[in-house]
Amino acid sequence: MTEQSPINRRRFLQTSAALTTAGIASLSPSAYSSVLGANDRIHLAVIGLGTMGNQHLEALLARRAEFNIEIRQTCDVYRKRAERAASQAGGRCRATRGYEDALASPHIDAVFVATPDHWHARMAVDALEAGKHVYLEPPLGHTAEQALEVSRVAQAHQGRLRVQVGCESTSSELVDRVRACLQHQGAGQALMVSSTYTGEQPLSHPVEWENIACPRRAGIDWDRWLGHGYTCVGQPLAPQRVWDPRRYFQFRRYWDYSGGVGTDLFFHRLTLLLKATGLGYPERAIAAGGSWLGGRRGGQEEREVPDLYNVLLEYPNGSVVTLVGSGLNADPVPTQIACPGALITLNDPDWPTSAEFRPQQRRSGISTRARLTGQPVGRDEHRENFFRACRDARTELSCPANLGVRANVALVMALSAYREQKVSHWEASGQQPPDREVERYQE
8 A cells, every 4th residue: 555545625624614613603602501510410311222322321320319310301313212211211301303402402411422423423513512511422423524523612612511432441540550651660652552342243133123114104214314414514424315224223334324343443442542642643544354244135245334344553653553353253452552661461441450561671671560450440430420520620531522533533544544445644733632733634
């Protein structure tokens, strides 16, 4: 691979700046009318009630007294899902198919967004401009421009509204200990960083409603789900298509709505690594892989997004991050940070609780191995961090937007490299996040 494909777009600077300015200018004082106190109950809307949305719903209901929260609205384009969730929540919760209803409600303080990926940025930006805190499942955006817009709008509302990206491993105190170890224990610069996301996937996945002649009659608003009438930073969310239950129930197979393991699952790995090492934006990205488990239907390949997918990210300081993704088997490669003076190996990138520090004695002068530990964490701790931050602006988020956007840009660069069979290139002025400093885009 020798050609370079610029991930940036000249028109992004124009459209993003214009939309952000317009959004801030049109923000009414009512959006900031309610500032949460330390003991205030937080009223929530859960947007998207598929697998992840239901997991959020059940966990939030189980700990609503402890978190001092109340779910007031459930939103899904599939009416049955929204109504079933509202029934579970009980009390004053009501169901709707339009997320705009939740954003317009003065009774909603924060939203959990767990929709397909192509809707994330639009909903997050709309929620912030409506004065709501946002818990956002990764990725921030389906494109680099969309992710950057979420980060810019979050920065514009900093101090008033919080955005937590749903990468739970970043809540582990072990991540902070690894970073402190890199900074103060003579390990040196993180040069080779690697992680994996693997699992055994069946050759075919069951599809709900597959045998029903017209599933849309069951209350699925297909056009709203596609979002072809909506845009974010001037980009249509997805093209208009005829109803296809596989696209609806298995959206991560298709480029229109997701980058699959490349932007969803790798997002969890990369945010952890970026937080631990302090890396910014990569200069170059390449990727390779293919679809081995997709199967065929009617002579056509069902899966567009690869199930075997490897990424190489090169950073301005010379650091290289390798991400290995495979649905062929469940055996992972180690999650490691290799430095001139030491090798740090994490025990579990999903829920990290310990790491081994192995010094390279000839380079560091350190001869003693060390074991770093941290308290076990999960999604509840990540949600709790979000609620504390909603009530207290001084609380540091575990995975804020300006961390998530660095992972998002890198992973979209890699997907562009894979799809175009080129090297993706990013040129940024310095190492500051783009919500603090304007980027220089390669023509």
